[in-house]
Amino acid sequence: MINSIFKKKIIEFDKVGHIFRKLRKRKKIIHCHGVFDLVHPGHIRHFDHCKTKADILVVSLTPDMHIKKGTYRPLIPQQMRANNLAALELVDYVIIDKNKFPHDIIKKIKPHLFAKGMEYFLQKNPLTVKEKKIVESLGGKMIFTPGDFVLSSTKIISENKISLKYEKLKVLMDTEKINFNELKKIINSLKDIKIHVFGDTIIDTTHNCEAIGGLHKTPTLSILKRNSIDYLGGASIVSVHFKNLSKNVELTTLTGDDKKGRFARKELLKKKVSLNNINEHSRPTTNKNSYLVDRHKLLKVDELVNSTILDKTIDVIAEKINKEKNKLIVFSDFRHGFFNKFTAKKFVKAIDKSCFKVADSQVASRWGNILDFKGFDLISCTEKEARYSLFEQDLPIRTLADELLKKSKTKNLILKLGHKGLISLNKKRKDYIVLDPFVEKLVDSNGAGDALLAYSSATLFKTKSLIISSIIGTLAASCKCEIEGNIAVSIKQIEAKIDEIEKILK
Template identity: 45%
Template sequence: MDLSSKKLFSHKIKTAQEILDVIGARPRNHKVIMCHGTFDVVHPGHIRHMLYAKTKADILIASLTADQHITKGDMRPYVPEDLRAINLAALEMVDYVLIDHDPTPLKNLGKLKPDFFAKGYEYTAGAINLKTQGEIDVLDSYGGEMIFTPGDIVYSSSALIELSPPSIAIEKLMTLMEGEGITFKDLRNALAVLRDVSVHVVGDTIVDSYTYCSMIGGMTKTPTMSVRYEKKVDYTGGAAVVAKHLCAAGANVTFSTVLGNDEYKNFVLNDLEISGVNCLPIIDETRPTTNKNAIVAETYRLLKVDTLDNRSISEKITERLRKQINDVDAQVVVFSDFRHGIFNRGTIPTLSAAIPNGAYKVADSQVASRWGNILEFEEFDLITPNEREARFALGDQDSVVRPLAGELYRRAKCKTLILKCGARGIIVYRSSKLSFRAFFVVESFADRVVDPVGAGDALLAYSTLAMAVTKNEVISSILGNIAAGVECEHEGNWLVTPDQVLKKIDAIEKIVNYGLPS
């Protein structure tokens, strides 16, 4: 699908008032029939339903439920409302398409007053439910009639999607970009100005170690596994690698952290210096530099040995961090929380209050094995939790993802929420003056997943910098998700560069243009 697809059918996609202006008020010389549904995937059952409806009237209006009111199924709707409207408008038997922004079609039924309202045959089974009765009551109020279409073939869009989700990531992306007036040139322009944004990262440093061994066997007298040591490799992780990702994306990065007085401290400081990160370490003689050592044999992780102290930092160190946050002149401040001493209920209010006025405030909570709560970073400009962290913060293990994201956005009082959903991509909620697209989905751009480690860090880096320079949630989300896709295609916590993101943008545009030069 190219950007002109919607234009081909825009004369069919109208508001309720626009349709009323065309068809006129009752009584009419021509018959009007209306059908309503989600139409997440248009399948043969839908086609038969609408073909039959068209035989009963001169004009067929297809009404579809807006994204915001679809809460059935995970990551639904799978197809966004603009693209669903295009799908229906492309059908010859459909005369007009209406995106209904109310939870039920009752208001538009009363406004348009169609002669007939078509429902699927499955609605005749058993007692009439309350929703159908409400529709009948509106029809009776002006003399309309309910028609149940023959339905020897009945499909469920949700069932079809669960069986085999259609691959429409590019189509969904283009629909989103077209609806927001964004072009590939805008993405490239944004990428070009990420450089030199000043960012202050504050958070827990972790040294991730991998001790590689080979299996020898087990002990005969005790259930003890025996391995032979081969090598040990250390990586700078935690908030430190977030700082490195931002630096690789082109930012001028200052990093405030707490380290122990040990060899890992020296390793971290040397690595950050090589990476171009300006580190302002606070040395705590009473704790070690956090180290997480995975014992690996034949690609299997046998054991993880952590050397750490998760006590809250002292009041003295809290004050030194507060002063650094207040004194560093940065356009963006990122709190990267791994719950290893810096951030907790006692320190977060103090450190948050120290952020200079006008700085763009970002919080990321990565608590794989610790207790943390993204809701403690209240009223930040951007938060980027994953689904697990969102469920923990809300105490909700049952809701499907989209309503879960909406509730987290409301409770966090943030301006923008990017909820990371792994291979399914991201859901974005934003504060917008627009009456539509208060949330949107961007699917993953990883062509082949080699290693997802670091994808969230890459997304955070590019989304944060793009928001700082463009103030556009859609551009920042797309760039962040593309960077995450690049990250997934490499082993380990790969530092994604703007050139790599640009290459991925070029590849996506080539697909959109069917391989033709842009």
């Protein structure tokens, strides 16, 4: 936890005017403003020079939501940036601004001096000109600190691989006032949740092969198949993840009257998932085949029918949804016939108001639209799916999350960023929850999104905390990445991961 002395330096935005109104009468105040994504020697020299000009150095920083320096910036979330600045002896007060530009915060502080780096003097930036006018209108003066040592956070970040996964986790745990033992207790408290999963069943078949050469007349690779392994996928493996944390899991899905369908039903029976299986005569079980050589994926071959399910099937599913009360309802969307624009509308309408609604889009070979599930308690999707849904290719990731939260009318959003982790957002909170994966040895990332969905949504249903659910979901996804094949994560594996992280942070 951040030192209490440092913590006292961080002032809430709404209290700034009152505090500095009194302080300004007794002390000379100098004010600096910036992103400070990565505090470097250039910043230290800037602060050091500022401190020689006044009694009190106050530093305000741009909030995450208004930073447009790059798609995944800032690297360091705003609370961590504030903590870093507060830990500096040179800095007396730190404020996380609420606005894109520091105009309002300058008016609240009314500093005697407002300081910027010399590069801003040389650039003749119109934003700097406006800041100067505001400062001078309040009786203050703008100064520029010497620019003999200039560094760029952007340049440092782009040229170096920087990992702050444990620091980000610790800040979030401190914010929520939760420890590692409490995380374990929460995971073990989910066993009585009643869950009903709806979606396509997929059988993921891995064919392990050996490269034996190529044909001379055509550029064709020749491989020898050594073995094949079937794994549950789609909504079926999602339901098994849920079964590992709860006693009460039901699945409504479609499987064909074929070998893969029989495998799916047998596995689900073995895992004690309550199964509502629907069979359509002309629809085979969706089967996705991956051909690997030394764990390198050479080719994917799908056997499936993507046409929409029959009208009578839609009615059966809608009726099952409508009968559920006070349950966690999970729509696991893979777009292989179960969900589309028309069925989603009917299924969403059928959900009783007493239920906790979750929708997840994990479309691999097709296009989905997470906006088909509006007004849910939680939605999750990948960055790519979010961009498809919003027709936005270039927005920074936090702005993208803001837009998706707004358009979807969801209460909570988890945006999956692959190897970059996740960013979560709550309708009532202005700050972003940013977490990196805790994968020590990547074995197989296939199915990580399923683990994230199950553990995060069950935790959110239980605790109503997006921070805690994002942490537990990330831990589950990280555990899955360290397992070969699409196999459900157990509570014991997550507890072991928690122990591993706790040792590192001690």
